[in-house]
Amino acid sequence: LAAYLLFHGYLQAIVAGSIIGMSSAGPLARLLMDTGLTRSDEGSAIFTEVVLIEISAVILFAFLYDLAGKPITPLSIAFIAAQLTLTVAATVLFGRYLLPKPKILEKVESHIQAREGVFAVMVAAILILGFAGQIVGFNSAIVALFLGIFLRRFFESRPVVSEKLQAFTYGFFEPLFFAGLGLYFVRITLQLVPATLTVFAVGLGSSVLLGFTLSKLYGVEPLRNAFGVSVKGGVDSALLVTALTASIGVKLINHFEYSAVALGIALIALSAPLLFRLRTPIISVKRPSGEKRILRKQLENLSAKEVAQTLPTVSARIDEPLREAARRCWDQDARGAVVVDQDNRPVATLILRDTISMSETELDTLKVYEAPLAQAVIVPEHEPALRLAALFRESGVPIIAVVDSEGKLVGTVLEREILRRILKTIEE
Structure with a gap:
């Protein structure tokens, strides 16, 4: 409803609402690690919730993105749904069965006489499958998230490769990505302030309300769960850029709306982790003996x-x-x-x-x-x-x-x- 009042169009409102209301698993994972809750039952429950919310929001966005500018008929809806289903199925098949089962990566390790062989294969797989997902309107970040989930055990036994991948991501891709987000901003004016604060209030409030509701289902402390599912990150910003730069015959979002939503999400991204830490128990650290x-x-x-x-x-x-x-x-x-x-x-x-x-x-x-x-x-x-x-x-x-x-x-x-x-x- 708030998105509709801001954007004055039902399609734009649903697209913006799906972005504002989503959560981000990447920043939450780092937050859980920093607070010592990564291996706890509560941490696992919160992370599961956020992954489901994030994937659901991306699938909804991809569906609306493909549907925009086309005649809305049962046939077109079924065709787009089939496309998205095949994309998810292909990612699951590749990540869960084709990579681990036939031990493709292990064979790469033994036959390619270079220590960077597995790292190169992983980067190539993420980029290729991400590009394939983009073709059908599916966000490449979620494709990479699927691969990361399915290959978690592989990386756990190979800390060197995992460390290289994280360094490459946070040291190279992430700075470039966030630098690119600022290229689409309009000049900050007084008109932008109330729109930004509205997005901030609605986004944080709706996520907190959802977190309270889900806390009973997952058995997590309500406030901690509420602030945990409110964490924002890069995927929602990537969807914003996709909505802004879409060339599908329909304007999903303009530069002013993009700026308001992006700034509102940035405020949530700053405040949610701080609020989460207030509800996090102090992890005692034992000092080593002499x-x-x-x-x-x-x-x-x-x-x-x-x-x-x-x-x-x-x-x-x-x-x-x-x-x-x-x-x-x-x-x-x-x-x-x-x-x-x-x-x-x-x-x-x-x-x-x-x-x-x-x-x-x-x-x-x-x-x-x-x-x-x-x-x-x-x-x-x-x-x-x-x-x-x-x-x-x-x-x-x-x-x-x-x-x-x-x-x-x-x-x-x-x-x-x-x-x-x-x-x-x-x-x-």
């Missing part, structure tokens, strides 16, 4: 190269027979080996348990690169030993490759060796 501080200090002063030089290197050439590599792991009591290319650069990790179920014929005929391989976890030679312990916990791999300034292998570190080093330090 012994732990001493242990941490000693491990920080110890480099990865110093640890690796005291241990035998467990590695396998990518083109050597699989049986020889597996036997080397057995002989050195290692649960895995670092796979290196012809230039002695780590490209993957051979995990011994993956070879146990293989037949004798497979062990005799396959090369290392033909076996199931995991991502190589690589650290520079001057990396603190304390970081190695964290990498073992985050990645789940049994062995870490230590490389020099040229990226060549200088040694390996097994998980048990770090544990032995910790125990030795404790005894001392």
Whole structure:
């Protein structure tokens, strides 16, 4: 109703209303992480609500966007609905079944002898599927969100790739995106102020009301849930730009309306996290004991190269027979080996348990690169030993490759060796 009073058109009102009333999962995820609620039941419930709200709003926007400027008939409505359904189905199929099941990314890791191979494939998949979604009016950000959800477990076991993707996103794409949003603003005048405040009040008020209602269904503290589902981010701004720049024969929104809605959303994006923090419990942080501080200090002063030089290197050439590599792991009591290319650069990790179920014929005929391989976890030679312990916990791999300034292998570190080093330090 408020959007209709502002924009004086039912189609424009519904489009603007779907954008104003939506939530954003990305900023909420960071907010939950900052407040220590990421792994809590309440945090999971709030995040689930926001994802459902965001996806529903984007689907509604895409439907209205495709419908605008066309004769509204049962056939046109059915055709647009079928398009959107196929887009969602294709994204789900690719993200949930085609990538993880046949282990496409694992094969990329083993066959493309470059550490950036998986990262490049992920960026390409996001861009290509996002472009495909844009063709049918589906927002590319939600396509990327689907892929992120389906590949969450893959990234959990590969913290290095996850860190690269996040750095690329927040360090490159996000600044460019938000810089582009300002290009469409009109000059700020007194007429813009009441429209902005109206959008702010209506957007925050409707989200808070929805959050209160959903809190009973999800069993979350009402105010915390209300402010959690009010969080705004980049997807709603992306939809605004799409509505403004649409070339479909119908003006969905003009520059003044765009500016009012964008500023109103910005105010909500600033205020909702602050209000959420007021309802967030204080997460107590335990201070490490004196012994732990001493242990941490000693491990920080110890480099990865110093640890690796005291241990035998467990590695396998990518083109050597699989049986020889597996036997080397057995002989050195290692649960895995670092796979290196012809230039002695780590490209993957051979995990011994993956070879146990293989037949004798497979062990005799396959090369290392033909076996199931995991991502190589690589650290520079001057990396603190304390970081190695964290990498073992985050990645789940049994062995870490230590490389020099040229990226060549200088040694390996097994998980048990770090544990032995910790125990030795404790005894001392």
